[in-house]
Amino acid sequence: MARSVAAHRQAVQELLSGLADTKGTEELPLMGALGRVLAADVLAPLSLPPFANSQMDGFAVRSADLAPHAGSDAGAELTVVDPVPAGAAPVRLIPGTAAPIMTGAMMPEGADAVVPIEQALPDVFPVPGVPATVRLPTTEPGTFVRDAGSDITAGTVALRAGTALGPGQLGLLAALGMTAVEVRTPVRVLLVTTGDEVVEPGTSLPAGKIYDSNGTLLEAAMLQSGLHVTRTGISGDDPAELLALLRGRSGTVDLIVSTGGVSKGAYEVVRQAMMGHAVEFVSVAMQPGGPQGIGMFDGVPFLGFPGNPVSCLVSFEMFLRPALAAVVGIPALRPSLQARLTESLTSPAGKHQVRRGTLLPGGTVRLEGGAGSHLIHALANSNALVQVPAAVTELDAGAEVEVWML
Amino acid sequence: MARSVAAHRQAVQELLSGLADTKGTEELPLMGALGRVLAADVLAPLSLPPFANSQMDGFAVRSADLAPHAGSDAGAELTVVDPVPAGAAPVRLIPGTAAPIMTGAMMPEGADAVVPIEQALPDVFPVPGVPATVRLPTTEPGTFVRDAGSDITAGTVALRAGTALGPGQLGLLAALGMTAVEVRTPVRVLLVTTGDEVVEPGTSLPAGKIYDSNGTLLEAAMLQSGLHVTRTGISGDDPAELLALLRGRSGTVDLIVSTGGVSKGAYEVVRQAMMGHAVEFVSVAMQPGGPQGIGMFDGVPFLGFPGNPVSCLVSFEMFLRPALAAVVGIPALRPSLQARLTESLTSPAGKHQVRRGTLLPGGTVRLEGGAGSHLIHALANSNALVQVPAAVTELDAGAEVEVWML
CATH class of the missing domain: 2.40.340.10 (MoeA, C-terminal, domain IV)
Structure with a gap:
């Protein structure tokens, strides 16, 4: 009779399935987009690396100069030319020469391999400007060269719409020269705590009352998950009071979440308030967090979590987090x-x-x-x-x- | 010869070991403290639960009234009195009576157990005000009662100094009636990217240059980790330029992190700039991220990460994150x-x-x-x-x- 955890998770995901399509987008500077979700595919405006570059400190060479010849030792003695300055476009490498090159520096035209300094004889870079030669071993073409576009090619998809933007993703966008990015606007949640026994922290605590922890607990969990949260304040156990708090706000949010008033006791304010709305109250085969409300209120998806704080967090983690991850791409699933x-x-x-x-x-x-x-x-x-x-x-x-x- | 990953992680932790003690504190509203670290132990100003309350919807009873007697069936027929309103201080329970009570409501004085409604005969609550009796089974004292203080006792430590404040911790503080909390001020990092080949995203890209991704990547990783980040902008490969960017700022930060210029090539700007400072350049037996700088610059802990973006992120995750977790309590270790x-x-x-x-x-x-x-x-x-x-x-x-x- 009770619904399985998996079945209720699926129901929550279906309830929220329209969210990704109906959300607007906004353009933000990269750092402001941390933790947000990409609104559209990003095509790479350039290749990475943008140019072939050296993977080692060593000598840029034409590998043909070092190919074994009949009657000769492997490798060759090459004339050392000017070093390749980091960040500069080097001159073409003349046959029979080797150019000192540092990691990340652009390969000179004509060069097709790098010999690490450790394999050179002598294994130190000569003083620039002083004529020198260096003995280098036979080397395959492409050795220690990072080809242009070997990470990503210009014009291909760098990141897909729906990708959550963390450090690695923002770092990639920066590497592509971008300073801003189009992201989805956050899902907006209206959060209401219910119960005659609940009072706001910071006020006095009459006998029989408890402080509202659900509001803080869920707002914090939702903020960490990239949601925009509005709290209505606490509703008592009068359904009219709860309805008054919710009415008029449904047009400005994407989801309403309540806590408390969903089980089978005598005073269940959420159950009572939702009579006549398309909200059903189900029993999920889960402890804690068994009683759950789910449906639509005034055209907005509605979830009714139970009233105990641990039940609230478990409901969030077991149902809302995976549903949001599937539908809008954040938050991440828990490891x-x-x-x-x-x-x-x-x-x-x-x-x-x-x-x-x-x-x-x-x-x-x-x-x-x-x-x-x-x-x-x-x-x-x-x-x-x-x-x-x-x-x-x-x-x-x-x-x-x-x-x-x- | 190369240092192990564990040894370098330990060295970074030792370098940062003073941070927790030297950081100031500030008081923030609960939601503003999300992701921050508690500056001092928090003692519970009240017990949780604040009062004994019912764990079930049912009847609050004196268990002695239901004790088996010689010659009688187990249990007894009790007179139903007014229900316990949620959030109110109920009247004392008279011997021989049972009070309808909902989950979370305060136990009446004299009552010491709750019989769930499912075990009552009849198993529905009578209409309030109409005289009624109910047959209830023998019940042990304490059954389905949450004792006052069973979660935490007033005056004991609720959260220790150094605790990272997530939803659960902030929810606890709210349950304790608190609206603000004393947290450590964030660790301030000065972040500098180096390299003649590096240009700012959003500018044009001359041949041989690449866009700075390290700055964005590390700033995002650090922000997610609760650090306060200042970026100096890019330093070229002239040590004087790097020193000019760092000088005068060391008094306003707790840590300097650079990228690039730490390996054994011919133009290693960080190595050159740190000559004469207590910074050593070591080789960690790790790929990527082997070359690392570590020490003090102008009285401030200094870490020199390598120049490639993946090396930067790996350095952050393998060394700085665990060290910060150990020393200042955030960020969390990676699962x-x-x-x-x-x-x-x-x-x-x-x-x-x-x-x-x-x-x-x-x-x-x-x-x-x-x-x-x-x-x-x-x-x-x-x-x-x-x-x-x-x-x-x-x-x-x-x-x-x-x-x-x-």
């Missing part, structure tokens, strides 16, 4: 790896359990706190989510588990 | 996992090779480009660094390797 439990655990039959843990050196993982979804201090001491599949009810210390690095 | 090569590779004897790759579903890793340190397009298509230990010279397809997720 997943195998680790061995330092202690045993139990898990409810038929539910995928997500425990919090700390990955330790040596490939073991220690659980932080119990299964309780209210344990935010334990969450704050964790760096990993421990995945216990639905079919598993107990694991011994030493058992291998999949962990997602936070 | 490391094991994967199987999709193809064979060779690696120079005695050198730790770092290849770029893409981790594929199913735990395999595909190499992107060859070993060449100029292949920034290949780097931009990668999401992982493949670690080939110094003792390994070849690996077959299918061999297990350590990969670091970028």
Whole structure:
């Protein structure tokens, strides 16, 4: 009856599937585009390397000058000409000569190989301007030459639309001479915490109340994921209050996320407020984070996360992160790896359990706190989510588990 | 003769060891502190949960009322009293009664257990105000009660100085009622690209020149790592020019990083400029990124990275990131996992090779480009660094390797 984790993840991805197409674009300077997503394919305006260059400090040569001849030793004695200055266009290499060349310097016309200085006799560069010769061994054409375009050819696709821009991608755009790039505008989320028991941090705490941590937790997770976040403030358990907070804002956001009020108790404000809207409330076979709302509110995708902070983060990581990664290209999926439990655990039959843990050196993982979804201090001491599949009810210390690095 | 990767990493860590102590602190609102590092221990100003509360939707009871008696069935019929409103301080529970209670609501004084609604007869909540009784089974004290302080106790350390503040940590601070937090000011880096062959992106590209990608690549990597970055612009190969760019700025930064000019060619501007300063130039048994400068310039830690973009990024990831993680708490270490090569590779004897790759579903890793340190397009298509230990010279397809997720 309960929906599997995979099925709900797929449902969230389908809910968000239109986001990539409807988002606008903007042009940003490279550094402002860090963590953003490319709006269109970038074609390389030039080849990389732009010109053939040396891979070593050594001598640029015509390999034919060093080819073995009948009756001669391998290699040859060549006349040393002026060194190739870094960053300059060198003169053509005359047959029978060798030009000192540094790593990255442009190969002279006519030269087709580089002999590293360590293979030269003598194995030091002569003083420029003083006549000198050097004995070099036979060398294949192309040796220690980085051909023009060997990394990328002008006119081909350098980066595809949808690529997330990190240091390597921005470095490539700079290498191509670009200073700005067209990126998608961020997905805008409206975030609302619900519950009569929830008050804003920084205010006094009456008996029976708790401070809102879900708002901070999810806003931070969403910011790190490249989303633009607006918070409505806290809604109490009156559906009219929640609807008043959401109405009128749906036109300015791409997604609404609520916390709390989605389970089967007597006062479930999100369930009540969403009656008459195309939002369904499902039970996902997951602990924590089982009760989930999903659908459309006033034409905007809507997700209702449960009310406990750990459930909120687990919902974000298990459903919203992978869906966004698939649909808009950021955030990245969490790295997943195998680790061995330092202690045993139990898990409810038929539910995928997500425990919090700390990955330790040596490939073991220690659980932080119990299964309780209210344990935010334990969450704050964790760096990993421990995945216990639905079919598993107990694991011994030493058992291998999949962990997602936070 | 060449220094091991581990030895150089340790040297970089020692060079930076004073950074944590000398950095100032600043108070920031929680969301402004995302990705920053806590300057001092935070003691919990209250316990979490702040009060005992229900873990389930059900009935709050005195467990003694449900204890088995001689001659009676287990459990008892209790009078249902007013429900506990979420977020309110409930009245004391009278013996012989049961109070409907929702998940997270405060336990009434006198109540010591919760019976889930599913175990009640009838298993629905009565309409408030209408007299009703409910049959509940025998229940151990403490059942489905989250005790006050079971996550953290008031007055104990919630987060240690040096903790990196992500969503979970900021969520905890919010749960503790805090709105601002004292963090360390970011480490300030002065970044300089060197080389007569290097020109700024956005300008024209004369023959023999290349665009500076190192500056963008490293600035982006450093920004993502929580560093504050100032770029000097490009220095040509004249040591006086480089010194002029660095002089006068050393008082305003915590670290200087240069690129290029550190190997053994004829024109090594960083080597030449650092003569007379306590900077040594070493060869690390690593490919790429072997030539490294390390020391002090005008009282400021100095690192000289090699000039090729891939070497720069590998130097940052292999040395500076782990050193900063150890000394100032950010950035996080890269997640490391094991994967199987999709193809064979060779690696120079005695050198730790770092290849770029893409981790594929199913735990395999595909190499992107060859070993060449100029292949920034290949780097931009990668999401992982493949670690080939110094003792390994070849690996077959299918061999297990350590990969670091970028």
